[in-house]
Amino acid sequence: MELIAPRHPREIREEIRRGKWTAPTAGLAPGYVQANLVILPEADAYDFLLFCQRNPRPCPLIEVTDPGSPEPAGVAPGADLRTDLPKYRVYRDGRLEAEVTEIAAYWRDDLVSFLLGCSFTFERALLDAGVPLRHIAEGKNVAMWRTSLACRPAGRFHGPMVVSMRPIPAPLVPRAVTVTARYPMAHGAPVHIGDPAAIGIRDVTRPEWGDPLPILPGEAPVFWACGVTPQAVALEAKPPLVITHSPGHMFITDLPDHALAVL
């Protein structure tokens, strides 16, 4: 698979739609917002929408489609959420049924798609601000854990907040906070800095998802709310059908990163 050079998200989505790109999307369309995808039947959409409203740190909603419409008109007019992500996961009653590169065969007139901001946006802002991110430098997935921080429930959806951890050089921790705080629609400021046990993480050397990354002398562990939270919560509720992006295979919007910045 050849590397796609930076160009407009529309062109990249077109490549993906034609099956020419099925790999993770990290690094594609630099400067444009990428998003987590959760698709649910309309019957579950109200509770999930409310869950996101009540838990904006882990669930920053940037788009909700009309029932049955695959077009995220607010963030990528003309795109088709059934074909424009490189890989999807289909769950029935909370169990993984298939991993596929398009979901036209699963589509129904009552499906509602939720797009949620993701950490790529704030990671780029951190790098631009001179805050190094070692998991990226080392080519690893970020480390993630369930925490003792409870989300506020909504109807059938409930569960703990999932966080990602990045080791940050201690002198740069304040900058890491202010830079990411500008992006509440991409998880925003950290939810915790320091002692992992304070948020229920027993062993910071063994993540529940992603790759381990040791915390070096002079670094502090910094924890951000993570987009795995809404996925975990959606699956835990075991609705008849849930479709999500496959990890790392995000939807690329037309929004420039700065469109999510609050100041």
Added chain:
Amino acid sequence: MELIAPRHPREIREEIRRGKWTAPTAGLAPGYVQANLVILPEADAYDFLLFCQRNPRPCPLIEVTDPGSPEPAGVAPGADLRTDLPKYRVYRDGRLEAEVTEIAAYWRDDLVSFLLGCSFTFERALLDAGVPLRHIAEGKNVAMWRTSLACRPAGRFHGPMVVSMRPIPAPLVPRAVTVTARYPMAHGAPVHIGDPAAIGIRDVTRPEWGDPLPILPGEAPVFWACGVTPQAVALEAKPPLVITHSPGHMFITDLPDHALAVL
């Protein structure tokens, strides 16, 4: 009616609940967030929640209750939305039926309450930052208009954005922008500065709601999204039942103003 001295919102809500305060809430509980109220049957709640998600500038949601629960647990635990506002308006099929000081008689198990941030929060921030607000100094209501700016529709809810206008001394306009931009949950930065005709306002001397306020030499008209928008949109859809606060008679939350600041 005697003036209630500044104290905790809980105590003020208690006075209101006991019928001792039926006047507007401006100036009560300084430093605490006040909110617009819209109550709808569950059948209309999804579309309205989605409308707010799609139009966060005019509709900054700070709380949505569980169906049938009158307690806004996220922003004022223990409060009762049926009694804790000084005055309500009850609409049937889009027509005003009653203006009352409590709504226990109208309560149903399927009602959902939406609380939306209001301009009091950013007006306080403007005053604290040294930006004068002449409508307050002159004891007037802020001037409001429907605009040519369309809200993004959601289900049965659609309509134009309503804005409020404040004349700001030209040298202070940038400060007025940055100060209010910190409060996206209280309408945030202005949506327009300058020529009223550019957003469809024909006569800036004749507001559709509130009191006229001339723009003096050296002042620029600055327009912010207004909480009248969701009320107008809700009524325009003519649902069987809508209950709102009466203008100026807001719900006082336990949230300090700084809880809504993004940075």
